[in-house]
Amino acid sequence: MNYKKRGRRPRAFLFVLLGFLAILVFGWVVMLLWNAILPDLLNTKQISFWQAVGLLILSKIIFGFGHGGGHHRHHGGPSDRLRQKFRNMSDEERKAFREAWRQRCGQWRRFPDQES
Known part of the structure; x- marks a missing residue:
């Protein structure tokens, strides 16, 4: 029996679960910040949780994933x-x-x- 392959599924499941939880938590934070600041400041409407998650995903698509979407120069390279x-x-x-x-x-x- 190959024990190395058996250990990958729980890790992958845990990684997907943590990613999903991170999206939910960040969406909740975006919703709270938007609803606490922008309606009074810019006279906008409050947003729902799912609108906040959509806004978060849209901003990540526009501005990039990971390292801000830009190219970083690695010092000490060839x-x-x-x-x-x-x-x-x-x-x-x-x-x-x-x-x-x-x-x-x-x-x-x-x-x-x-x-x-």
Whole structure:
């Protein structure tokens, strides 16, 4: 009997359950905040729980899921390591590196120390 596969179903069920509960809780919070602030401030109507959940889902679709929907640059990635390595090279090593790069990739990208 494979015990590893058996353990995945409860985890997946728990993950789905926690996600559903998070949507309900955040929807409730959105509803409370909307109804406490906006009707008096902007003369709007109060919203129901399901309208708050819909508003929450709509905002996540528009503004993105996870990390705000934007691209985050990860420091210490391959390009940063290459840039650091290039800075630590001597002039002769840089020339040899540039020539090898041009032979492999062409001249489509500038190097860090070159002027625009």
